[in-house]
Amino acid sequence: MNNKNIKAGITVFPGSNCDADVYRVLNAVFGVNASFIWHKDKIKDLKKYDFIVIPGGFSYGDYLRSGALAARSPIMELVKDYAVKGGITLGICNGFQILLEAGLLGGVMLANDSLKFECKDVYLKTLNTDTPFTCAVKKNSVLKMPIAHHDGNYFATGSIIGGLNKKNGIIFKYCDEKGQITAGSNPNGSLHNIAGISNETGNVMGLMPHPERSSEKILGSEDGGWIFKSMIKYVKEK
């Protein structure tokens, strides 16, 4: 299967602002056939897509709570249906917040413990490489990607964390350059340094850092590309 035969859908809400970055990376860097899906597009389902990306931004101006309004928009009903049937779904930053609010992932994002908008490169330890989003990554790899968020302080109840641990659902943790998971390398106060999690069936992942902003050498890191390479590999081998 050629990459151009892989169809990817990128959801777009009022206030999404990483949609064009994801589009560029998928089409221009990886040669995938990616297209936008406007939140009001009149479509029946998403089954023609090999995977869906919910990009970052400030959907609906972060009104009410980050991701809360987008999570209840018509297109998310289709994403829920797609994800429940096993469709590969990646939410990045605000996309992660939307997946939490939609109930496709467990937990919630609080404001960063620094009380500041954090915009910088971070390091991520890959804890589970047996997922559609990390199958091309070497286990325990340390990936460098940027974060840019105000509400990225992941919090969940003990039972949600227990469920994540049981299914290896904690995919990425913030770490230092050497891969040590330390308090100092946690940029936002996230519980257990959590940066990325998946659902029970492993086909939905939320990731706070931005792989689409770190998939080209000119942007200072190509490590984010491993997420998209993994998804492409997974679709090809499926």
Next chain:
Amino acid sequence: MTKKAFIKVMLKEEVLDPQGKAVLSVLKSSGYNNVKDVRVGKYIEIDMEDGKSGSLENEAEEISEKVLSNPLIEEFSIEIK
């Protein structure tokens, strides 16, 4: 009959409230040293009638729980007039 539901949503006590902290620090630097803590919440007014889940009270409760608040971190109270 249309009534108004007044809904207050607050972060739970144990959840960090950055807006409250920022307002607290401004009040203190403005000389209000008697201020000990500030919490900032949301206040929502809804004009509504009895709806699909029965009484207006029940529906306001449902809206507050499912949409207006996130039960993991927030709590709400409702007043109907």
